[in-house]
Amino acid sequence: LKQFMARYESFSDPDIPAFHYGSHYSNSAIVLYYLIRVEPFTTLFLKLQGGKFDIADRMFDSIGGTWNNCLTNQADVKELIPEFFYFSEFLVNSNGFYLGRKKGGEGEPINDVQLPPWADRPEEFTRIQREALEGEYVSRHLHLWIDLIFGYKQRGRAAVEAVNVFYFLTYEGAVNLDNIKDENMRKATEAQIDHFGQTPSQLLKRPHPACEAVPLDKHCHLFSPTHRESLRVRFLEVSPQHALVYIGVPEAHVPSYLSVHLGITERIVTVDSRGVAGCHRWIPAADVHPPFVLELDPLLNQRKRIGVSFGIPMTAQLFAVTDDGKMIVTAGHWDNTFKMSFLDTSKHSKSISLHKDIVTCLALAQDGRTLVTGSRDTTLAIWRLTMRGGVYRVQEQPLHILHGHNDEVTCVCISVELDVAVSGSKDGSCIIHTVRKGNYVRSIYHPANCAVDLVAVSSAGVVTYSQDDLTIRLFGINGAPLAAVEAKERLSHLYLTKQGNYLVTGGTHHQDGILEVRNVHDLTSVFRLTTEATVTAISATAEEKNLLVGLSDGKLLLVSSSK
Numbered sequence: 001l002k003q004f005m006a007r008y009e010s011f012s013d014p015d016i017p018a019f020h021y022g023s024h025y026s027n028s029a030i031v032l033y034y035l036i037r038v039e040p041f042t043t044l045f046l047k048l049q050g051g052k053f054d055i056a057d058r059m060f061d062s063i064g065g066t067w068n069n070c071l072t073n074q075a076d077v078k079e080l081i082p083e084f085f086y087f088s089e090f091l092v093n094s095n096g097f098y099l100g101r102k103k104g105g106e107g108e109p110i111n112d113v114q115l116p117p118w119a120d121r122p123e124e125f126t127r128i129q130r131e132a133l134e135g136e137y138v139s140r141h142l143h144l145w146i147d148l149i150f151g152y153k154q155r156g157r158a159a160v161e162a163v164n165v166f167y168f169l170t171y172e173g174a175v176n177l178d179n180i181k182d183e184n185m186r187k188a189t190e191a192q193i194d195h196f197g198q199t200p201s202q203l204l205k206r207p208h209p210a211c212e213a214v215p216l217d218k219h220c221h222l223f224s225p226t227h228r229e230s231l232r233v234r235f236l237e238v239s240p241q242h243a244l245v246y247i248g249v250p251e252a253h254v255p256s257y258l259s260v261h262l263g264i265t266e267r268i269v270t271v272d273s274r275g276v277a278g279c280h281r282w283i284p285a286a287d288v289h290p291p292f293v294l295e296l297d298p299l300l301n302q303r304k305r306i307g308v309s310f311g312i313p314m315t316a317q318l319f320a321v322t323d324d325g326k327m328i329v330t331a332g333h334w335d336n337t338f339k340m341s342f343l344d345t346s347k348h349s350k351s352i353s354l355h356k357d358i359v360t361c362l363a364l365a366q367d368g369r370t371l372v373t374g375s376r377d378t379t380l381a382i383w384r385l386t387m388r389g390g391v392y393r394v395q396e397q398p399l400h401i402l403h404g405h406n407d408e409v410t411c412v413c414i415s416v417e418l419d420v421a422v423s424g425s426k427d428g429s430c431i432i433h434t435v436r437k438g439n440y441v442r443s444i445y446h447p448a449n450c451a452v453d454l455v456a457v458s459s460a461g462v463v464t465y466s467q468d469d470l471t472i473r474l475f476g477i478n479g480a481p482l483a484a485v486e487a488k489e490r491l492s493h494l495y496l497t498k499q500g501n502y503l504v505t506g507g508t509h510h511q512d513g514i515l516e517v518r519n520v521h522d523l524t525s526v527f528r529l530t531t532e533a534t535v536t537a538i539s540a541t542a543e544e545k546n547l548l549v550g551l552s553d554g555k556l557l558l559v560s561s562s563k
Contacts, residue, residue, distance in 0.1 A: 003074060004163055020165045024197025025079040033060050034081050037093045037113075056100030056107075062114035063125070085130045086459065088122035089478055091115070123482055127460075127521050143208040151204040170199045222544055222561055223502050223517045223527055233529065236556045238280075238296060239272040244550030245314050246271040247539040248321035248328070249282075251368055266542060267325035268294070269343060272554065273314050275305035277328055279343050282541060292546065294558070304346040310334035310358060316493055316537045317361040317411055322385070322392045323368030331359035331373065338362060338373055340394060352394050354381055354401075360409055365416040366498075370435060372421045374409030380423050382414075382435060400438025404431045411455045418477065422462055424452030430464050432477075444479050454491060458500030460520040465491050465505075472505070474523055485523040489514040495538040496520070506535025506549060515549055515557070531557060 004020040011018040032048060035041035036059065046052065053059070060066060069076050083090045091113040093099070099110040112122075119125035132138065147153040153162040155171065168174045169192055180186040222231075238244060248269040266282040278297040297303075309318055309332030318332045327349065331338045338359045340350045355375035362373045364385075371383040371394065381398040407427035414421045416435055424430045428449035432441040446452060450468035457463070461482060462475045467490060474483040489509035496503055503518045513531035515538075518524060535557075537550030549557035 001163060007074075008160070008163075008165060017168045018165070019167050020163050021077050022167055023075050023077055024166055024170050024199075025077050027195060027197030029195065030078040030197075031081055033078070035083065035090050036060060036099070037095065037097065038090050039095065042095070042097060053097075053099055056102050056105070056110055059099055059110055060113065061102075061110050063116050064114065084126065085133055086126055088126040088476065089480075091122040091125065123476060123480070124521070139211045143210045146204070146208045150200055150202065151208050152206055154199065154202045166199060167196065169193055170197055172199065172201050222540075222547060222559070223497075230561050231527070232560055234558045234560075236294060236296070236558065237554065238270055238278065238556045239274075239276070239300065239554035242272040242274050242276075242554045243314075243534075243536045243552040244270050244554060244556060245273055245536050246316045246319040247537045247548050247550050247556075248319065249539050249541055249548070250321055250325035251323040251366060251542065267321075268541075268548065269321045269325065269328065270537075270550065270556070271306070271319050271328075275308045275314070276300065276303050277306050277341075277343055277346065278303065279325070292541075292560075294556075306330055306341045306346050307333055307339060312358060312360055317363075320362055320364035320371070322364070324392070327392050329362060329364065329371065331362045333359070336375070340392065349391065350394055352383075352396075354398060355379065357408075361412045363412050363414045363421075365414045365435075367416045370414060370416055372412050372414045372423075372435075374412040374423050376408040378405045378407060378409060378425070379403055380409060380412060380421065380433070382421060382438060400433075402431075402433045402438060402440075404433075404440060404443065405429060407451075410451060410453055413455050413457050415457050418457065418459065420457060420477070422455050422457045424455040424464060426451040428452065430455060430462065430475075432462070432479075442479050444475050446473075454494045456494045456496040456503070458496045458498075458520070460496075460500040463494060463496065463503055463520070465494060467491075472503075472518075472523055474520065483521070483523045485518075487516075489516075492534065492536055493538045495540070497540070497544055502526070504538050504547065506538050508534040508552075513551060515559075529559075 008018050008020045029048065032041055032045040036045050070078065093111045101107050101109050115125050119128060148162060148164050152158050153164055159165050175189060177186055177189065180189060250267050268280040268282050270278045278300040280297050281295040283293040306328060307330040312332055318330060320329045326343060327340050328343055329338060329340055333339060336355050336358055337351045337353045339348050341348050355377050357376035359373050359375050362371060364371050369385050371385060372380060374380045380402040382400045383398050384395045385392050386395060405425040405427055407425050409423050409425050411424040412421065414435065419435050421433045421435050422430060428446040428451060430444040430452050433439060434441060444462065446466055448469065450466040452464050453467045454465040461477055464473045470487050470490065472485050472487055475481055487505065489507040491505050491507035493506045494503065500520055503520050505516050507514055513534045515529040515531065515535050516525055517527035519526055531551060533551040533553035533555065535549055536552050539548045540546065547559040551557055
């Protein structure tokens with residue numbers, strides 16, 4: 001740092017303002033330097049280097065080496081790119097490119113990037129990086145970084161005092177290209193601006209406020225170490241003698257802490273093994289313990305069935321509730337349709353026919369507008385829900401029809417955020433398609449070609465489960481196997497938390513029901529509960545402060561924290 005400060009103080013040029021750093025922290029060459037092992041960046045790197053890879057000793061080969069170079073080399077001030085926090089594949093030479101040998105061709109060949117000692121594999125490295133980025137320390141200091149990059153310390157006296165002055169051409173408006181009459185000089189200036197790097201537009205002229213301190217227990221997940229020791233379990237009789245096969249919680253558009261003060265109630269929708277749907281009221285409460293009131297549907301025993309599965313087990317995969325809590329989508333009907341029904345009256349609003357065999361599973365995305373259905377005819381379809389006259393309707397034609405399985409589709413999940421629909425089949429395959437364009441991405445196969453019975457997806461990856469070998473498997477979103485564990489019970493439901501940190505599983509072991517919570521990244525167990533009845537369905541309230549578990553004896557199990 002002292003050397004950069006000395007450079008600034010001693011610099012003297014009539015045409016070039018003084019600067020601390022002669023290179024920039026972000027430009028296309030830096031991005032290609034990091035992503036050289038992944039196409040299309042490999043090809044772009046070769047174009048930049050005239051068709052050849054760089055000298056091996058200058059290639060991105062080690063996290064530690066790159067870190068040390070940034071600390072000791074005055075010409076190296078590059079920042080991390082977003083891929084460090086989610087895209088572990090850029091650290092692996094999966095394409096087998098020959099990147100040369102170090103020490104003038106006499107040393108070790110360059111292959112995968114060498115990781116720091118605290119990460120034993122690329123996926124672990126990016127996961128820990130992401131946890132650090134989303135952690136408390138970064139949250140409390142993020143405003144300081146904003147001041148440097150986008151704020152008042154980007155330019156002027158504050159930038160000098162913060163040792164944050166770069167070469168003048170990197171700043172917006174530093175030169176007016178229209179005033180350069182010499183064509184060669186103009187092109188040279190443009191090339192320097194394009195390739196050297198550009199400082200973002202200055203957005204703030206005053207210090208950015210710090211993030212407000214939030215008590216740790218206010219934003220920790222229900223199953224985080226802070227809360228695990230204070231978990232409490234309660235049972236409510238909902239549908240005596242009839243298993244609760246589905247629990248749906250419409251996406252809340254108002255945070256729960258506001259719901260308490262505004263008196264807003266949430267809906268909890270259940271479906272039992274008879275096909276009867278109940279609409280219960282969930283009322284957050286601040287001054288009672290537990291901090292909620294659950295009012296069961298008083299008309300439950302009078303409601304009509306919304307549908308009965310035909311030739312397939314009645315499971316949660318046959319149902320989805322719209323985000324306004326007024327309608328339910330059902331599958332498994334004998335006429336190969338899926339139907340939309342009003343929850344209050346149990347009347348069908350729409351019956352949609354496309355598949356040539358029974359619709360075996362469906363899933364509604366968190367946006368409340370995108371639906372995917374899977375069928376015994378081996379196909380899937382993606383549908384769009386629209387609201388007209390205050391009522392959700394399904395468009396007559398699907399957005400996409402997806403192919404690839406050779407046997408019945410058994411399970412499906414969807415993430416609009418990740419732009420993927422993931423389906424499992426009896427043929428042992430798990431196929432990933434894009435949602436927006438309906439493109440095939442890749443297939444993931446069970447090692448023994450066992451049927452895939454349950455599937456879930458999040459930013460952490462794809463989780464699958466097979467009844468044949470009772471094994472839960474975790475794959476990266478690009479198909480790399482990350483972890484596997486044999487469950488001690490026969491599972492009936494998988495639930496991934498919204499942040500993707502925890503996997504909740506439910507099923508039966510001998511005569512007992514088992515509810516278990518696992519860390520997603522390695523599938524290790526962090527919480528296990530035994531119940532007298534089989535776990536048949538799992539969901540959570542809008543902000544996942546309470547876990548809702550359906551049991552085969554018709555009871556609703558509530559797991560919440562006493563904190």
